[in-house]
Amino acid sequence: MIQIDIAALRENYSKGSLDVQDVSVSPLEQFQKWFHEAIASKLPEPNAMIVSTVGSDAKPSARIVLLKGIDTGFTFYTNYLSKKGTELAENPHACITFFWNELERQVRIEGTIEKVSAEESDAYFQSRPLGSQIGAWVSNQSMVIENREVLEEREKYLREKFGNDPIPRPPHWGGYRLIPTYVEFWQGRPSRLHDRIAYTKLEEHVWKIERLSP
Numbered sequence: 001m002i003q004i005d006i007a008a009l010r011e012n013y014s015k016g017s018l019d020v021q022d023v024s025v026s027p028l029e030q031f032q033k034w035f036h037e038a039i040a041s042k043l044p045e046p047n048a049m050i051v052s053t054v055g056s057d058a059k060p061s062a063r064i065v066l067l068k069g070i071d072t073g074f075t076f077y078t079n080y081l082s083k084k085g086t087e088l089a090e091n092p093h094a095c096i097t098f099f100w101n102e103l104e105r106q107v108r109i110e111g112t113i114e115k116v117s118a119e120e121s122d123a124y125f126q127s128r129p130l131g132s133q134i135g136a137w138v139s140n141q142s143m144v145i146e147n148r149e150v151l152e153e154r155e156k157y158l159r160e161k162f163g164n165d166p167i168p169r170p171p172h173w174g175g176y177r178l179i180p181t182y183v184e185f186w187q188g189r190p191s192r193l194h195d196r197i198a199y200t201k202l203e204e205h206v207w208k209i210e211r212l213s214p
Contacts, residue, residue, distance in 0.1 A: 014104075018195040025209070031109075034105060038100045047068070049065060049076075049096045051064075053084050055083075055090045056087075069175075069177075073178050073180060074180070075177045081141065092112055093112055094110075094178055096108075097109070112181065113178055113179075115174060115176055122169050124175060125173070130167070133167040134162070135155075137158050137167070138158060139151065182199065196211065196212035197212070198210050
């Protein structure tokens with residue numbers, strides 16, 4: 001086995017800076033600015049984010065999903081009966097985290113969760129590739145299965161069942177929107193003296209903006 005000194009792995013960040021006077025009065029506007037810069041930089045899957053949840057057992061759980069919309073909050077789609085769906089039903093508070101390594105940037109967003117409307121979920125579902133639509137019906141997400149053949153056989157059955165007909169959205173699948181109450185922007189800086197700018201929601205459309213010590 002190759003021995004690696006993990007403690008010695010480090011980078012000295014130096015690609016940018018961030019100060020209170022540089023940011024938008026709205027964290028959603030500031031996020032969109034950084035997000036567009038991530039896209040312009042041609043980063044791989046800049047919309048990949050970690051969604052962290054806590055269920056009734058008070059144990060945190062995290063996984064990577066894809067951001068699919070930004071308006072009053074941050075929208076993603078999943079199986080409502082999955083582990084994250086179950087935990088969000090028990091505790092409708094979550095945190096999402098973006099890390100854009102090439103730009104030495106991180107954004108952490110805390111907030112409350114709501115389901116998007118059935119109409120929004122239907123529209124997004126119909127925009128998905130056929131294979132993804134079938135996959136939403138095939139998978140009982142997070143459930144134990146005996147082997148991969150279980151998925152493949154069910155996929156074959158459903159492709160034959162739906163044929164060339166439009167595939168409806170499964171009732172157990174749809175979107176969530178995280179409405180932010182706290183947003184933190186992190187820009188890597190040399191000597192680990194990083195820039196951290198935090199937004200805390202005071203009331204609708206009113207945010208307190210502060211610099212945090214790294």
